[in-house]
Amino acid sequence: MSAHILEVAARSQWTSGVQTVNRIRDFAPFVMDEPAALGGQNEGPNPLEFLVASLNGCKGVMIPLIAREMDFKFTELSFASEGVIDVRGLMGQEGISTHFQSLDFQVTIRTEESDERLKALEDAVSARCPIYNLLREAKVALRTHWRRA
Template sequence: MSTTYSTTPPTPTTEVQTASTPQLARIRARGTWTGRLGTDIAIRKFGFATAEPVAVGGDDSAPTPMDYVVGSFLGCIAVVVELVANEWDVTIGSLELEAIGTLDRRGFAGTADVSPHFQSLTGTADVESDADAETFRAIIADVERRCPAFNLFRDAGVTPAITWILGGRVLA
């Protein structure tokens, strides 16, 4: 017995999915400078630190803020993949992600008239799933449309280039 999947997304069934009134979420973060280019951050009940490498004057005691941006991008992609797959009644067996953000440090250093944000973001998403390639391509399109981090990059003029691999095969 084989399972077939529709490439048409499921009909939204919850108020959140169909609401026309904005449902704004506020994220509050607090930071305390710790010296040597470091900051302790608190968000809700969680804490983490940022720091810079010794080469730029930090103590290399934590990831840089931009390291967290790349990591947060991956976390956001994973969350949205899981949510969208669940909506499509598709099982994700595993999801391995990797990304590389490239920025021109001259912008941050103020030594050239270039943007200090990422110039590019590339990566891979290696997925094991019961979905066929056509269905998963449609899921990817929905993920890219709905992922806040993906769209934050895209709106900054940096469209992430993610190579999606499904069951060991690159999706074109």
């Protein structure tokens, strides 16, 4: 395998209802479940909530990585994401997407850098963030907002 290829993997076991126990590398197992309103026991976040958290985490990797490349200084960084899903698609209604219809993503950053440098960081992160690009290429309506702390 090429040194430029990264493989990622997870192992999951269905337990009951709509719940799975998931294992990634050597980390503690974690539960994915649905709220009671969707047939679950509400014992863990659902897969789409993990995806929204993955977007936050991916930006939390890419922003510092690219900022370092740009010699861009910041002292605080936080994220908030919120997606909208039409559950009729999940329940099998034809013509309704089963994934996010839209997703709002907010970055709050404390920096003394110029607006131009901040915009350059935002553009580079959008171009290189794998989870963001996965969602964008799935044609999810992404609304991204960067603001200063």
